[in-house]
Amino acid sequence: MKGIIGFIILDLYFNLVPVQLGNPYFQFASTLIFFPLAYYIAKWVGLDGLKGIGLVFHKGWLKNFLFSFGFGFVFWLVWYGIEFWGGQLEFVGFKKPAEVIMPVILVLVGFFVGSIINDLIIRGYLFTLLKKKIQIGWAFSISILIYALDDYWYAGFSLSNVIFSIILGLSLTFAFYKTGSIWADTGIHYGLNVAYGLLFGLVGNSGSAVFIIKETGHETVLSNSLYYLVPAAMFIFVLWFIRFYSNHVRTVTNVPFSG
Incomplete structure (x- = not known):
C-alpha cells in the first residue's frame, strides 16, 4: 500500500504540478523539487533513496547512456526517413538561425528532464x-503495462498507443534491468524524444520544432506498420547489443539525496 501511494504521489506530481504553473521559472523549480520528493518517498517505501531507484553514476554509466541515446535517435530517424520517402511527411524548410537556438535548448533540456523523471518513476x-x-516476469509485465497506460498524459488513450508503448517499454525495462541503473533506459528514451522534438517540437508546443515539416495525411500499410515495427526492431537490437553495456556497481559518485 505504501508503494502504491508513493507511485501515485510521484506520478501525479510530475504530470500535474509543473504544467499548471505558467511561469517557466516556477515550472523549472517545481521539476527540480521532484528529486528530493522521490528521495524521501523511496526511503519511506524501503528503497535506498535516489540510488535505490537507479540514479547512480557507476563505472560505465556514460557509455551506457550514449549507446542507448544513439539507438533511440537513429531508429526514430530511420522511421521518419521512411515517412519522408513514402510521402507521409514533407520537408518545408529550415528556421532562421536566430530562431533555432531556443527551440534546440527547449528540446534538449525539456526532453531530458521529462525522460529521466518518467524513467525514475516507472522503471526506477x-x-x-x-x-x-x-517474480521478475510479473514485475516486467506490470511495469510495462503501467508505462503504456501512463503514456495517456502525453498521447491520450487509444489501443494503438497502448500497443506501441508496450513494445517500446520492452526495450526501456530490459535496459534498466540488465544494467541496474537508469542511464541505459533514459538514453533510449531521450534519444527517440530528441529525434521527435527536432521535427515536431515539444508535446503541445509545435513552435519548438527545429525543422519545418508538413504531415500530408497520406497513409500506407507500411506507414501504419512503422508504429510497431520500429520499436520492435529496436528491442531486438537492444537484446543483442546489451552484452556491451556496463553493469551497475556499488562504487558510485555521490549525488544530492542519493541515500
Whole structure:
C-alpha cells in the first residue's frame, strides 16, 4: 500500500504540478523539487533513496547512456526517413538561425528532464519495488503495462498507443534491468524524444520544432506498420547489443539525496 501511494504521489506530481504553473521559472523549480520528493518517498517505501531507484553514476554509466541515446535517435530517424520517402511527411524548410537556438535548448533540456523523471518513476521506482515483491516476469509485465497506460498524459488513450508503448517499454525495462541503473533506459528514451522534438517540437508546443515539416495525411500499410515495427526492431537490437553495456556497481559518485 505504501508503494502504491508513493507511485501515485510521484506520478501525479510530475504530470500535474509543473504544467499548471505558467511561469517557466516556477515550472523549472517545481521539476527540480521532484528529486528530493522521490528521495524521501523511496526511503519511506524501503528503497535506498535516489540510488535505490537507479540514479547512480557507476563505472560505465556514460557509455551506457550514449549507446542507448544513439539507438533511440537513429531508429526514430530511420522511421521518419521512411515517412519522408513514402510521402507521409514533407520537408518545408529550415528556421532562421536566430530562431533555432531556443527551440534546440527547449528540446534538449525539456526532453531530458521529462525522460529521466518518467524513467525514475516507472522503471526506477515501480519496477525496482515490484521485483523485490513478486517474480521478475510479473514485475516486467506490470511495469510495462503501467508505462503504456501512463503514456495517456502525453498521447491520450487509444489501443494503438497502448500497443506501441508496450513494445517500446520492452526495450526501456530490459535496459534498466540488465544494467541496474537508469542511464541505459533514459538514453533510449531521450534519444527517440530528441529525434521527435527536432521535427515536431515539444508535446503541445509545435513552435519548438527545429525543422519545418508538413504531415500530408497520406497513409500506407507500411506507414501504419512503422508504429510497431520500429520499436520492435529496436528491442531486438537492444537484446543483442546489451552484452556491451556496463553493469551497475556499488562504487558510485555521490549525488544530492542519493541515500
